[in-house]
Ligand SMILES: O=C(O)CCC(=O)C(=O)O
């Protein structure tokens with residue numbers, strides 16, 4: 229079995245910070261977002277067949293942001309006030325405008341996200357994506373596109389996973405199903421859309 233690495237030895241461009249926000253704050257934020265965001269059940273079409281995505285989603289963004297994900301134009305939700313402080317902290321830390329967040333709600337271990345790179349042209353060639361995890365701990369997989377070597381890490385509540393540099397060009401990532409997980413998890417990926425770097 230591959231070692232699950234919480235912090236060290238992540239591939240180039242990936243970094244993991246435990247407790248970027250406190251445990252208590254992370255669970256409070258989980259509850260607020262769970263109950264206040266208008267979560268959407270989206271669909272994806274693969275080989276001509278339409279499926280429900282195995283999670284609920286919501287795209288939060290400034291009004292002037294236009295973003296397509298998996299080939300679909302997303303409708304913008306306004307920023308919940310509970311995210312404004314975190315947005316500001318991240319903008320100062322990385323010195324870029326985070327004008328959008330893709331929020332994913334994994335209801336339990338049956339919900340998941342398949343292998344992908346966040347390489348939409350609107351994000352630019354070397355995007356910085358800051359991914360905040362709230363709720364149940366889930367496994368996150370990173371796979372090199374050429375060597376296919378896989379690194380697993382655990383994303384704990386309150387943690388921040390940052391993907392930058394060539395992380396999207398060179399790797400794919402995924403959140404696999406985990407049959408034993410019964411609790412929910414919300415993931416917030418802060419993105420800078422249309423500020424091509
Ligand atoms: O839930 C996660 O940790 C991953 C989310 C993700 O990869 C994405 O929103 O693009």
Ligand SMILES: [Fe+2]
Nearest residue numbers: 344345346401
């Ligand atoms: Fe992603």
